[in-house]
Amino acid sequence: MSPSLEVGLYVFVLATFLGLEIIRRVSPLLHTPLMSLTNAISAITIVGSILVAGEQKSTLSTVLGTLAVTCSMINIVGGYLITYRMLRMFRKSGKDRR
Amino acid sequence: MIDRAIPLLYIGAAASFILALKWLSTVTTARRGVVVGAAGMALAVAGTLMKPEIESYRWIAVAFVVGTAIGIPMALMPMTAVPQRTALSHAFGALAAALVGTAEFYLHAPAIDRFTMGALVLEVLLGFLTFTASLMAFGKLQEILPTRPITWRGQNILNFAILGVAVASGAYLVARPDAIRLFPVLGGLALVFGVMLIIPIGGADMPTVISLLNSYAGLAAAAMGFVLDNKLLIIAGALDGSSGLILSVIMCRAMNRSFTNVLFGAFGQVQATTGAGEEQRAVRSATPEEAAGVLQAASRVIVVPGYGMAVAQAQHKVRELYDALTKAGIDVRFAIHPVAGRMPGHMNVLLAEANIPYDRLVEMEEVNSDFPQADVALVIGANDVTNPAARHDTNSPIYGMPILDVDKARTVMVIKRSMSPGFAGIDNELYYLDRTLMVFGDAKAVVGNLVKEFAGGT
Numbered sequence: 001m002s003p004s005l006e007v008g009l010y011v012f013v014l015a016t017f018l019g020l021e022i023i024r025r026v027s028p029l030l031h032t033p034l035m036s037l038t039n040a041i042s043a044i045t046i047v048g049s050i051l052v053a054g055e056q057k058s059t060l061s062t063v064l065g066t067l068a069v070t071c072s073m074i075n076i077v078g079g080y081l082i083t084y085r086m087l088r089m090f091r092k093s094g095k096d097r098r
Numbered sequence: 099m100i101d102r103a104i105p106l107l108y109i110g111a112a113a114s115f116i117l118a119l120k121w122l123s124t125v126t127t128a129r130r131g132v133v134v135g136a137a138g139m140a141l142a143v144a145g146t147l148m149k150p151e152i153e154s155y156r157w158i159a160v161a162f163v164v165g166t167a168i169g170i171p172m173a174l175m176p177m178t179a180v181p182q183r184t185a186l187s188h189a190f191g192a193l194a195a196a197l198v199g200t201a202e203f204y205l206h207a208p209a210i211d212r213f214t215m216g217a218l219v220l221e222v223l224l225g226f227l228t229f230t231a232s233l234m235a236f237g238k239l240q241e242i243l244p245t246r247p248i249t250w251r252g253q254n255i256l257n258f259a260i261l262g263v264a265v266a267s268g269a270y271l272v273a274r275p276d277a278i279r280l281f282p283v284l285g286g287l288a289l290v291f292g293v294m295l296i297i298p299i300g301g302a303d304m305p306t307v308i309s310l311l312n313s314y315a316g317l318a319a320a321a322m323g324f325v326l327d328n329k330l331l332i333i334a335g336a337l338d339g340s341s342g343l344i345l346s347v348i349m350c351r352a353m354n355r356s357f358t359n360v361l362f363g364a365f366g367q368v369q370a371t372t373g374a375g376e377e378q379r380a381v382r383s384a385t386p387e388e389a390a391g392v393l394q395a396a397s398r399v400i401v402v403p404g405y406g407m408a409v410a411q412a413q414h415k416v417r418e419l420y421d422a423l424t425k426a427g428i429d430v431r432f433a434i435h436p437v438a439g440r441m442p443g444h445m446n447v448l449l450a451e452a453n454i455p456y457d458r459l460v461e462m463e464e465v466n467s468d469f470p471q472a473d474v475a476l477v478i479g480a481n482d483v484t485n486p487a488a489r490h491d492t493n494s495p496i497y498g499m500p501i502l503d504v505d506k507a508r509t510v511m512v513i514k515r516s517m518s519p520g521f522a523g524i525d526n527e528l529y530y531l532d533r534t535l536m537v538f539g540d541a542k543a544v545v546g547n548l549v550k551e552f553a554g555g556t
Contacts, residue, residue, distance in 0.1 A: 004327050005213055012320060015333040018116065019340030025123045028436065028461050031345060031443025032180060033132075034122055035312055039187050041115050041135060042316045042338035045194040047146045048326050052201045053161065054152030061201040066157040068201075071194040073165020074172060075187050076143075080136040081173030082183070086447050087129045089177075093455040 033086045040079025046072035107145030108330040114138025115334055119341070125456055142330060177451045178408050181308060181440040182239040188311045189232035195318035196225025200285065202325055208276035215275055217324035219268035222281075223288045224318040230292030232311050238301055239440060245301030253298055260291045295361065301440075302482075306349040306360045308441050313342025345442045352436035352462075354488075354499040381517070384535040386544055389511055390551030392535065396473035396509075398429045400465065402502055403449065405439050406479020406515075410541035413452035416478065418549045420454055426552075431458050433465040433475075433502050435483040466503045475507035477528075479514075479541050485526045496524060510534040513544045 026034050049072050053065030114134050121131030147155070175183045199221040203210070210218065237243035264287035267280045299307055316338025323331030350357060384392075393399065401420070407413060423430045432454065438445035446459050460468075469475060477484055484504040487494040504510055510533055517529070529536060537544050 002213070005324070008324055008327065008329065008332055011329050011332050012324075012336050015336035016340050019119070019337040020344060022116065022119045022123075022337075023341045023344050026119070027124060028348075028434075028443060029125065029446045029456055029459060030122055030128060031348075032441060032447045033128065033443070034119075034341060035184055035309070035345065035442060036180070036187075037118065037122060037132060037135060038312065038316065038338045038341040039184065039191060040139070041118070041334050042191050042319045043194070044111075044115075044139070044142060044331055044334035045191060045198065045319050045322060046139075047142055047328060047331060048198040048322050049161075049194055050143070050146045050158055051149065051151060051326070052198050052205075053157050054149075054154060056153045057205050061205050062157060064197040064201040066161045068194040068197040069158055069161035070165045070168075071190040071197070073162055074169040074190050075194075076139055077166045077169025078172035078183075078187060079169075080132060080139070081170065082175070082180070084129065084132045085173060086177070086180075086450075087125070087132060089447065089450040089453075090125045090128075090456045091450070091453070092457055 029090075030087075033083050036079055036083045036086065040076055040083065043072045043075035043079060046076065101148060101150055104145045104148055107141045107148075108328075111138040111142035111145070112330050112333045114141065115337060119337060177447050178411075179240075180447060181304065181444060182236050184441060185232050185236040185239055185308055185311070188308070188315045189229050189236065191315040192225045192228035192232060192311075192318055194225075195315070195322050196222050196229060196285070196288075198322055199225060199325065200281075203281055207278050207281070210275050212272055212275075214325055215272045217321045219271055219284065221318050221321035221325055222285055223264060223268060224314050224321065226285050226288035227292035227295070228311050228314040228318060230289050231296050231307075232292075232315075234293055234296035235304060235307055235311060238296065238299075239304055247298050247300035249298045253294075257291065257294045260287055260294060264288050264291060299360070303353075303355075303360050305437050305439075305441050305444075306346050306353070306355070306357075309342050309346035309349055310357075310361075311342070313339050313346060316340075316342055348436055349442060352500060354496070379530045381529050381536050382532075382534065384511075384537050386537060386539075386547035387551045389535060389537050390548050390554075392509055392511065393423065393428070393474060393476075393548070393552055394426070396428055398468075398472045399423060399431075399474045399476060400469065400472045400504075400507065401430060401432045402475060402477045402480050402484060402504055403432060403434075403438065403445055404478065404480025404483065405445075406481070407541050408439070408445075408448050408479070410479060412478065412541040412545050413448055413454075415542050415545040415549065416449075417452040417454050419545050419552070420458070422549050422552050431460050431465065431468075433462065433469075433504075434459050435462050435480070435502055438480065438483065462500060462502055469503045469506040472507040473509065475504040475510045477504060477510065477512040477514075478545065481514075481526055482524060484528050485524065487524070487527050491527075494524065504528060505531060505533075508533065511537060513537045513539070513541050515540060 049068035118131040118135030121127040267284045320335025488499045488501045
């Protein structure tokens with residue numbers, strides 16, 4: 001096993017456990033915003049997409065990369081915006097929505 | 099020089115994502131979480147754009163503009179459409195992973211080492227199957243496709259065969275990276291499997307399926323991280339994967355089902371046959387006027403909203419009723435079943451949108467002990483989650499499913515369009531209890547009348 005793979009696997013395992021711990025604590029009240037937020041976060045695929053689109057190594061890879069950047073960008077913009085919009089709707093008794 | 103800072107930006111991004119999810123745990127800090135998450139994404143994008151490998155920014159810029167132009171309207175969809183919107187964005191996320199994997203394969207094959215190939219195969223397999231599966235889920239939620247499960251003999255065997263051949267071609271590619279022609283087979287089968295996976299799944303199981311697809315999309319991103327040796331991708335993908343996993347476990351538990359049962363059990367089918375042949379039983383029906391009278395005499399009311407309320411667009415009328423009752427000094431709370439709505443937590447968002455305070459929304463475990471003290475349980479558009487058969491009738495398809503103990507309230511009031519059975523096709527014995535009053539009609543109109551009659555009577 002190469003050292004970078006080993007580190008990668010450590011990171012994956014630790015991040016999964018951390019994720020399970022943090023997400024278990026999210027109030028069920030907010031499960032919909034949780035899903036839209038994690039969806040926006042998983043648009044981190046934009047990192048790989050930008051590289052493939054920008055390296056311009058072949059026409060195929062540039063086309064696929066550009067499509068991938070578009071898809072990721074849709075999720076980044078759409079995901080963060082709608083999560084924020086949803087959370088703005090939650091208000092406590094006695095307070096009006098701002 | 100500048101590119102030495104890139105790893106630092108990535109570490110900053112990873113930390114922001116973790117903080118974002120941590121702050122999402124309570125309503126008061128959640129908005130801060132979103133802002134931090136967005137800032138983390140900005141760091142990651144900025145860091146990537148600084149990479150020296152990038153030759154040209156032209157197509158990246160075009161994709162940014164197009165993606166933003168599509169992303170904004172997708173953020174402005176109505177709250178009732180959030181489940182299908184989420185399915186669609188799972189499709190986009192998974193497609194991005196699959197396309198990058200495909201590009202990487204054709205750029206480097208056959209000079210790809212075994213491990214990278216393994217990760218790449220996983221990325222492409224999960225990416226493509228999640229892409230089509232999410233599109234199918236979108237179609238079912240949007241009701242472009244039939245929401246009833248569609249099954250046929252040998253379906254599971256066929257599906258396993260498709261997945262099996264796909265996995266086998268992937269494994270062969272890992273062993274023999276020069277078998278380039280197998281790659282389209284892998285991708286194609288993954289696309290087909292995604293479609294086949296969702297065909298037998300009914301609308302009632304969509305909350306579980308969406309959560310599962312959320313998990314897959316995250317794992318595809320993590321696999322991409324292994325291919326590109328990028329820890330940020332691995333972390334973000336793992337967070338998303340674990341979140342989807344937790345949500346699907348919660349959804350499964352809320353329906354007393356197992357994963358295998360959701361994916362291969364074809365729910366609604368079994369139920370279509372049960373309950374048939376039973377004789378007509380008597381129900382007590384009431385007019386909105388009579389119902390309003392019962393509410394006036396109450397001091398504690400628990401409202402049980404279901405997706406039917408949202409279909410009838412009755413949320414805002416329900417808010418008016420909440421206001422009227424509260425003003426009259428009646429304690430009103432809302433009992434939220436975990437699978438109320440069409441995705442995890444959906445009902446909370448729908449009620450919050452109608453401006454109902456979130457501290458009035460109570461989860462099932464918490465509220466169930468309060469039903470015996472409630473004067474009225476008002477069921478609006480909910481069905482299976484209130485069916486007492488789940489507690490005692492071992493023959494019922496929903497036996498064992500945790501339900502809201504609505505039948506323990508002094509009076510149960512059910513607003514319903516007709517006596518037809520619900521989403522899962524099961525007759526609800528709650529409707530035949532002596533303490534149950536049925537108020538027939540469109541939820542929006544009935545609740546509107548209730549508000550009027552209630553105000554008129556005080």
